[in-house]
Amino acid sequence: MGTLHDLTGEKSVGVIRNDEASGITEIAKPVGVVGAVVPSTNPGATPANIAMMALKGRNAIIIAPSPKGLSTSNLLLTYIHEELEKLGAPLDLVQVLPAPVNKAKTIELMKQVDFLTVTGSRNNVRLGQTSGTPNICVSEGNVVSIVDASADIQSAARKIFLSKIFDNATSCSNDNSVVIEAAVYDEMMHALQKQGGYLCNQIEKEQLQDALWMNGKRNPETVAKDPAVIAEAASLQNPQAEKASFFMVEETGVGEQYPFSGEKLAVVLTIYKAKDFNDAIQITKGILSYHGRGHSCGLHTSTEKHIEQIGLEMDVCRLLINQVQVAGNGGSFDNGLNFTLSMGGGTWAGNNTCDNLSYKHFLNITKVARLIPEVVPPEEELWGSYWKKYGRH
Template sequence: MNVRATGAEVAAHRADDEAERIVAPLVARARAAQRDFENAGQQALDTAAAAAAWAIMEPQRNRQLAERAVHDTGLGNADDKFRKNYRKTLGLLRDLHGQKTTGVIAEDKASGIVEIARAVGVVAAVTPSTNPAATPANKIVNALKCGNAVIVAPSPKGHSSCALLIEFIHAQFARAGIDADLVQMLPAPISKAATAALMRQCDLVVATGSQANVRMAYASGTPAFGVGAGNVASIVTASADLHDAARKILRSKTFDNATSCSSENSVVIEEAVYAPMLAELAACGGVLLDAAQKARLQAAMWANGKLSEQCTAKSAEVIARVAGLDDIAARHPAFLMVEEAGAGSDYPFSGEKLAPVLAVYRAADFAAAADVVRDIYAYMGAGHSVGLHSADPAQAVRLGVTLPVARVIVNQAHCLATGGNFDNGLPFSLSMGCGTWGRNNFSGNLGFRHYLNTTRVAYPIEERVPETDELLGDFFARYGR
């Protein structure tokens, strides 16, 4: 027993040593390139960011990346990935346009403070198989805009898509005379040891994907931004436009076969509109399973307590066939629906499914619906976001005050809106922080400011010391001195 354990420890140490040896020269080249790049001026930073963005946005390259991603990962569909690659990158460029990210970026004469943007150095970008091109591109563009070098640690399945993306980026760099060492990736085969070594050796980790990778990022000893688990629920109230809500849920639930962490996994419907809302969802192509069909689907989707790769990010028709529901598959469903009454490990449909399968809950009223969502998030998804379809804007604020969520998405297709869209004001991102509810150190959408240090110069100003009563007068008036 001890011999075997000792042997395993020796093997692990050897793997770690080998990983450090592989990663070290990548980081060294990145540091050398970054030292010159960060002082090259705003135009140079903007040019590099634009080159990386156009590498994925140009239609022929975009199509190759989208098709490669589906072919190699087996997740999602190429047309939606094509749209995602373009729109998410275009939106990011909109957010970055005109932003100063080097040198003096702000001066406040009243406070005597001058702010200077500084690069963080070499960024380790950990990316998932669900978005093997869009997420690396987003992180690369943000990092370059801020004067950093970046080394991507893709998922094993997403390695070839990421390699193709970086090949395209390097071609654009060559046109503009930009050092290719500013953007690199771990060599295949991707291993946990190499990803961990990269995290340790870089200056900042930005991790999107599995919670194992996020936890590894936080434990790496390097400053890190990681995201929480997704498991979005949306509430449909009695005041909602049911026709509009159903079509938005359809778009969100089926986009890229629900690979997004922002796709609805559950919908909670007020009792007063439960039947008509189900009818609207059925009119959109949703098929409600009976109890026996639900049991067969559950057995197919969760093997030994884990989501089955046979169902993850596949179409509803494929999933139905995997579950032996050929009669359902023959109806060419857009998504599958199952009625659910509880949350937790005994109710697997209450968790994240990464598939066009929607758990449907019935709630007596808005307060009860919020309670259902709270129970779901106590199991999985706390901190991420909640959807609301309602004509009452005050209900959205109430959810924002009472639920453990960083975003409340109102009357929108949730997975298209949460990471920023052209019809809302959220910044474009493919990495959503979940705050302390989701064990994260930020609660916004990961953006360029997360890739910057800020140095503050403080000049002397005229002293003004406040009187005690100015600050404590209200307290004294109510409770005495």
């Protein structure tokens, strides 16, 4: 609904802008055949959104799902073709790579399309960006939210809970870690437990780690699973664990030796205690430097100067204040971000864009420039302040 709302009434065909003052007329044209590589964790909504955006600019699109997501993407395709048929439009405007879907076929698609977008793992994004095809590729996330001493604790706990459990934590925008100021740490932990969070002790944390990672790699058998499945896989015998909505582990370190500091794709929330707000920022920077730099973070606060400080200091393209991160990163009816399921992380993430992917990325623009009355700026306007300070030579 949000993506459709963003598209409705927007010009994307022919003359889309005419500025008489500058003499510039903008004419929108298709980029051509779009290749869209989509993640296994979101094989339905992500290609649906990208297809809407691509079609808005009169492009064709070929979706490349992961092998695990092929059946879902094919089901989506049947729905799309039903609608195209009603309109009398060519069904081949939207296609899905035929089975068997594999890495070689996806790489070949990357090379042959006119324009490419890749949403997903670091490896897939790297392949897209080195394919030689013009592209907008966006990386994975690892959202960190800070809760400072001035936050509305109950509201923050509720929003973090909603963000953590959405779609069993398969989104790049689910909260993965929370950094809490020491002054409200106990209160916040209690509030998170009231929301259904189960705090693992040290032994249970080790059991959970063994269930989530095997030989240093994420165990696919515990990705996107219900809490009860994870509790069983980790042999968490406590009845409260078996009934939990999500799990919490306390952590102090960051990096490969501390796998809970990265993106987990599981209903597991990593908790850090910060001495104060400055310490919270440093901890968050460390987490994002390890995994997720550029994507996003959140802040729960009622202190305006903290919003300004984190905005200036944090290397992220999205900073959400007092919001459900997973619901707001990709646009929301109560914030000003455009709706999408593909979010750029800027140069921090090795991406070409900081933006939320939109239909505008699927347009070529011809700028027609007409002559206008010449306006040459006087030298004083350009160098006056410099001359005043350093003298004119």
